[in-house]
Amino acid sequence: MVKAMTRGIAIVLCLVFLGGFEEPYVRKDRAFYEKRGEIVWEVPLEVKKIALTFDDGPYPETTDPILDLLKEYGAKATFFVLGNKVERYPETVKREIDEGHEVANHTFNHVYFKDAIKSMTIQEEIVSTDRLLMELTGRKPMLFRPPGGFYSEESIRIAKQLGYTTVLWSWHKDTNDWRSPGVGHIVRKVLNNTRNGDIVLLHDYIPGSSQTVEALKLILPGLKKQGFQIVTVSELLHDKAGAQMPIGL
Numbered sequence: 497m498v499k500a501m502t503r504g505i506a507i508v509l510c511l512v513f514l515g516g517f518e519e520p521y522v523r524k525d526r527a528f529y530e531k532r533g534e535i536v537w538e539v540p541l542e543v544k545k546i547a548l549t550f551d552d553g554p555y556p557e558t559t560d561p562i563l564d565l566l567k568e569y570g571a572k573a574t575f576f577v578l579g580n581k582v583e584r585y586p587e588t589v590k591r592e593i594d595e596g597h598e599v600a601n602h603t604f605n606h607v608y609f610k611d612a613i614k615s616m617t618i619q620e621e622i623v624s625t626d627r628l629l630m631e632l633t634g635r636k637p638m639l640f641r642p643p644g645g646f647y648s649e650e651s652i653r654i655a656k657q658l659g660y661t662t663v664l665w666s667w668h669k670d671t672n673d674w675r676s677p678g679v680g681h682i683v684r685k686v687l688n689n690t691r692n693g694d695i696v697l698l699h700d701y702i703p704g705s706s707q708t709v710e711a712l713k714l715i716l717p718g719l720k721k722q723g724f725q726i727v728t729v730s731e732l733l734h735d736k737a738g739a740q741m742p743i744g745l
């Protein structure tokens with residue numbers, strides 16, 4: 497009896513200890529944010545759909561050939577654009593919208609949300625691009641990707657308040673195309689070990705490199721051959737929401 501009580505007290509003390517030290521020493525992990533739907537890394541689905549995402553544009557030299565290829569293969573993509581480039585190349589963003597792609601927010605100046613970044617800066621970076629896209633396309637962008645994938649509780653909170661879901665990418669689908677690792681490397685990264693609902697990270701602004709465009713010429717037919725439909729991130733999220741809806745609703 498005494499032994500059982502002692503054990504009970506020990507467990508309670510242990511829980512208090514763990515609970516008491518959970519914050520701020522333990523950074524909230526992927527499961528925490530994923531469960532709350534505040535950050536999306538990928539969207540596991542029954543259907544064979546996958547999302548290609550392109551960051552840091554628009555940049556006509558690369559974005560236009562990418563759009564040509566997407567059109568050729570009947571694929572839809574998500575472009576995480578930078579406000580300062582939207583100002584410079586609004587026609588390219590219009591083309592993305594006209595051709596059925598999703599345009600999403602990637603800040604105005606590609607600022608990393610880390611270290612001592614001020615809440616005001618996070619807010620301004622998201623809002624200025626949001627306004628620009630609203631004026632240009634007449635649509636409210638729904639998705640936000642923080643540059644470099646750096647996020648904090650504060651950035652998640654601000655993005656959410658501004659009507660955004662923070663979207664990163666599948667950990668096994670980071671192509672590293674911005675480092676120009678070779679067309680073969682980019683292609684293999686996308687075509688191998690592909691799962692339904694994967695979110696692939698690519699870039700349409702890599703000055704002096706055409707590897708992403710060249711890789712896409714093999715990626716698009718390759719994914720089609722595997723039976724994948726190439727869709728926007730919002731479509732993946734929409735499918736997931738539909739699958740979770742109780743039957744009859």
Ligand SMILES: [Zn+2]
Nearest residue numbers: 551552643644
């Ligand atoms: Zn970026």
